[in-house]
Amino acid sequence: MTGIPLECKVRNMDIKSLKKITDYIWEMPAEGEMRVPGRIFASEALVEELDDNVVKQIRNVACLPGIQMASIAMPDAHWGYGFPIGGVGAFDPNEGGIISMGGIGFDISCGVRTMRTGMTREDIQPHLEKLSDRLFAVVPAGLGSEGKIRLNEQQIDDVLSGGARWAVSKGYGLKEDLMYIEEGGVMSGADPSNVSSIAKQRQFREVGTLGSGNHYLEIQYVEEVYDEHIAAVYGLYKDEVVVSVHCGSRALGHQIGTDYLKTLAEASRKYNIAISDRELVCAPIDSPEGRKYFSAVCAGINCALANRQVISHLVREAFSGVIPKARISMLYDVSHNTCKVEEHIVGNKTKRLYIHRKGSTRALGPGRKEIPEEYRSVGQPVLIGGTMGTCSYILAGTETGMAHAFGSACHGAGRALSRTQAKKKWRGDALLRDLAGKGIIIRAHSYSGAAEEAPGAYKDVTAVVEATHNAGLAKKVAMVKPMACIKG
Amino acid sequence: MVWKWTGQSMKTYETFEHRADIGIRGYGRGVEEAFENGAKAMFSVMVDINEVKAQESKEVSCDAPDMDYLFVEWLNNLLSTSHLSGMMFSSFKVEINGNQLKGSAWGEHIDKGRHKLMTEVKAATYSMLKVSEENDVYVAQCIVDV
Numbered sequence A: 001m002t003g004i005p006l007e008c009k010v011r012n013m014d015i016k017s018l019k020k021i022t023d024y025i026w027e028m029p030a031e032g033e034m035r036v037p038g039r040i041f042a043s044e045a046l047v048e049e050l051d052d053n054v055v056k057q058i059r060n061v062a063c064l065p066g067i068q069m070a071s072i073a074m075p076d077a078h079w080g081y082g083f084p085i086g087g088v089g090a091f092d093p094n095e096g097g098i099i100s101m102g103g104i105g106f107d108i109s110c111g112v113r114t115m116r117t118g119m120t121r122e123d124i125q126p127h128l129e130k131l132s133d134r135l136f137a138v139v140p141a142g143l144g145s146e147g148k149i150r151l152n153e154q155q156i157d158d159v160l161s162g163g164a165r166w167a168v169s170k171g172y173g174l175k176e177d178l179m180y181i182e183e184g185g186v187m188s189g190a191d192p193s194n195v196s197s198i199a200k201q202r203q204f205r206e207v208g209t210l211g212s213g214n215h216y217l218e219i220q221y222v223e224e225v226y227d228e229h230i231a232a233v234y235g236l237y238k239d240e241v242v243v244s245v246h247c248g249s250r251a252l253g254h255q256i257g258t259d260y261l262k263t264l265a266e267a268s269r270k271y272n273i274a275i276s277d278r279e280l281v282c283a284p285i286d287s288p289e290g291r292k293y294f295s296a297v298c299a300g301i302n303c304a305l306a307n308r309q310v311i312s313h314l315v316r317e318a319f320s321g322v323i324p325k326a327r328i329s330m331l332y333d334v335s336h337n338t339c340k341v342e343e344h345i346v347g348n349k350t351k352r353l354y355i356h357r358k359g360s361t362r363a364l365g366p367g368r369k370e371i372p373e374e375y376r377s378v379g380q381p382v383l384i385g386g387t388m389g390t391c392s393y394i395l396a397g398t399e400t401g402m403a404h405a406f407g408s409a410c411h412g413a414g415r416a417l418s419r420t421q422a423k424k425k426w427r428g429d430a431l432l433r434d435l436a437g438k439g440i441i442i443r444a445h446s447y448s449g450a451a452e453e454a455p456g457a458y459k460d461v462t463a464v465v466e467a468t469h470n471a472g473l474a475k476k477v478a479m480v481k482p483m484a485c486i487k488g
Numbered sequence B: 001m002v003w004k005w006t007g008q009s010m011k012t013y014e015t016f017e018h019r020a021d022i023g024i025r026g027y028g029r030g031v032e033e034a035f036e037n038g039a040k041a042m043f044s045v046m047v048d049i050n051e052v053k054a055q056e057s058k059e060v061s062c063d064a065p066d067m068d069y070l071f072v073e074w075l076n077n078l079l080s081t082s083h084l085s086g087m088m089f090s091s092f093k094v095e096i097n098g099n100q101l102k103g104s105a106w107g108e109h110i111d112k113g114r115h116k117l118m119t120e121v122k123a124a125t126y127s128m129l130k131v132s133e134e135n136d137v138y139v140a141q142c143i144v145d146v
Helices: A044-049 A052-062 A121-138 A153-169 A175-180 A197-201 A228-233 A250-270 A288-322 A399-405 A419-425 A428-437 A447-452 A461-470 B031-046 B067-085
Strands: A019-022 A025-028 A038-041 A071-078 A085-091 A098-100 A111-120 A216-225 A240-247 A282-284 A329-335 A337-346 A349-358 A381-384 A392-397 A441-444 A474-487 B013-017 B022-028 B056-063 B087-097 B100-109 B130-134 B137-145
Touching: A025 A052, A038 A052, A038 A399, A044 A461, A052 A071, A052 A085, A071 A461, A085 A098, A098 A288, A098 A349, A111 A121, A111 A288, A111 A381, A121 A216, A121 A240, A121 A288, A121 A441, A121 A474, A153 A175, A153 A197, A153 A288, A175 A329, A197 A250, A197 B067, A216 A228, A228 A474, A240 A288, A240 A474, A250 A282, A250 A288, A250 B067, A282 A288, A288 A329, A288 A337, A329 A381, A381 A461, A392 A461, A419 A447, A419 B013, A428 A441, A428 A447, A441 A447, A461 A474, B013 B031, B022 B031, B031 B067, B031 B087, B031 B100, B031 B130, B031 B137, B056 B067, B056 B087, B067 B087, B067 B100, B067 B130, B067 B137
Parallel strands: A038 A071, A441 A474
Antiparallel strands: A019 A025, A025 A038, A071 A085, A085 A349, A098 A282, A111 A240, A111 A329, A216 A240, A216 A474, A337 A349, A381 A392, A392 A474, B013 B022, B022 B137, B056 B100, B087 B100, B130 B137
16 A cells, blocks of 8 residues: 555654754755755754654745745754644745744644742642642643633634733733733734634633643742843742643634634645645735634634633632732743744844744743833743653743744653553553652543653653753743642 | 455554654545544544443534545544534444535533543644555544644
């Protein structure tokens, strides 16, 4: 049966095909149909672990119309849909640039939000079991879970236009939270009429739910501070307890992806865009289909921002019932599956570009107007989630990252083992006992889901963050370790 | 590799390895049966389908420019139907006429006490998507994003 890929063969790439620019920057020369070179930011060890599908995907993205500077891969890059996960591509609408589903993904605006508690590890530890139970009870998670908010189509439209601002206006969270969310909590280009009725219906009961897979809510403490100055600006200190939430736009985002997969497949044919992989289906930014898709993506982003805002409210409720003196305040909220319009310097020109970040965290350098005033002089907070039982990092955007990667950094550890391999290797209940032995409380709705997310199934997040730091994409500020983790 | 239909003993659906997500595959004596079994494979990612009784049915219809795209459309329509109805499905029937698919899915409402729920499937994707036939065995497969 020729032509059918029977199994996902993963072969490591041939490092000799890359030109080493520095110890952490590797270039794939622009050959054949490639309009720009490929650029991989990683240590030699991480480059050697990359599978050749990632290399193919970097090359395919480099062939897309209107791409600027380079097709970029982050240190945690792995095989994705069209773009690698950990892929960045910038497109200029004035040069026929496109917007592609493959560069955004199904979980639109999946991201991380971190909140300070104003408490230390010592303060929280005695209440940890009770707090974990409370969070597990109030934050809906897992397959088939429903939120407490019930909306109709008109109300969903308000969510899609208003993002986190909608949530705050309904009493979920504080007005000052909004300052510390990208775009002040709302994307302006959203048009709910470009989101299907099915997508909206799927969200009626899902606002304020965590989802499953690699999504989580964690209570963490600051284990190590690398940059005292920036940490102070972000309000972080050693042993401080923070809460992080990792989730996205839920079923609405998935359905936007599904709906536009079809629209963009038609558009790719209509505009005769040569794509070497059908997962790269796309439309010119400056076309009716491209504009429609972008406005739907913005609506999806608002859905994710509203979702994380409602979850933050639930976190505050849980804390207030157990530790009333905790003061939950926002550190930052940043997404890693998006397409955003930003100004960047290419050559010597300032251009307005559509930056696709698929599994890559925005990491704007110091001085950018998008950064909250308080943080502006030190760069945007970059929140990198680890895996349950390991650790997560907080970094800051840099000038180097702006110049070389459109202000982008890694987003997490990246999988090393498939879910099936992970389930064969670990049993959910044994894994949870093992983590409990290390003092980490896990509350999970699905044992097998937990096994799939075993820390050993991921690449070492520390190696990924070191490479990000050493490549200059973002600067290490602090490392946090989990105390308790709520999973779907 | 050569596929041969060996009757009851042959597995009709399976999942396969993918580094970040999961591959699903259905076999059949016709393309319709391969689509039906592909749907079983997808739902087996979310739930133990042997525990899902075929109590109630939902209808799905869709179209696409070719068989590959039609398979993804079928699966994605099942996902939204499952989600909106709060049901899991375990049994399927497909009829294809040209570019048109009409299908039925049997299952029951999610009962968290009885159904062992696993990982949510976000979408069926174009990755490793292939519908083909050899020696009268049809295969329909793709990667699902979880």
